[in-house]
Ligand SMILES: [Zn+2]
């Protein structure tokens with residue numbers, strides 16, 4: 001992870017109660033000597049010297065008042081929360097202006113960084129080993145599944161387009177000061193980390209709805225799924241078809257044999273009749 005060099009404040013010990021609550025952050029109290037913003041609600045830590053909490057692992061900064069409602073998981077546990085890891089599609093290392101690292105949450109600044117070309121996950125080159133493989137799944141078609149499957153939002157934290165508004169509370173949810181705010185990579189909806197969990201889980205693709213091909217319509221070659229499953233041919237029907245064709249062949253063969261027997265009998269009969277004459 002990149003060096004957390006600007007942590008100049010005085011840590012005053014870890015918080016024993018309500019320290020993780022499932023989000024996995026390891027918060028310590030800290031006094032900030034320059035304007036600092038809460039990554040949860042995007043407001044500034046008020047006061048001449050701001051006092052708040054910072055996660056020792058991922059640098060998540062939060063108000064005292066916001067601690068209890070933090071939902072963004074710490075990068076220390078985020079990997080374990082992914083049920084179905086999907087690798088990102090990395091750009092060439094480059095310099096990205098006004099963006100924040102999704103791993104260490106610090107500005108990319110002049111450090112070399114990479115960006116996922118699909119889901120806008122950013123990371124310092126030095127943080128690449130700690131990225132969470134939670135890219136968008138773009139091909140999820142499965143023949144036996146109900147066609148009316150729900151498509152969920154794919155939330156990505158931070159680096160929102162300037163002046164993004166929260167779809168829930170209508171206030172600004174974008175920040176130029178820290179990695180904050182959530183955006184669905186499918187429909188482009190933006191919301192506060194405090195608000196997005198109250199939204200309906202289903203993604204309807206927003207304004208791109210008419211031209212977007214849902215991932216549930218696409219399939220990619222997968223070694224773990226048999227070819228007949230991908231083609232939508234069940235094993236049972238394959239077996240039935242196999243049996244049916246075998247029976248047909250047997251019938252055809254026996255019909256040919258019967259015909260031959262009949263022909264030879266007829267021939268013999270004719271010869272007998274000829275001899276009789
Ligand atoms: Zn806050």
Ligand SMILES: [Zn+2]
Nearest residue numbers: 025055058074
């Ligand atoms: Zn953390």
Ligand SMILES: [Zn+2]
Nearest residue numbers: 101104124127
């Ligand atoms: Zn980083």
Ligand SMILES: [Zn+2]
Nearest residue numbers: 088116119135
């Ligand atoms: Zn990605």
Ligand SMILES: [Zn+2]
Nearest residue numbers: 153184187203
């Ligand atoms: Zn969405």
Ligand SMILES: [Zn+2]
Nearest residue numbers: 166169192195
């Ligand atoms: Zn909001």
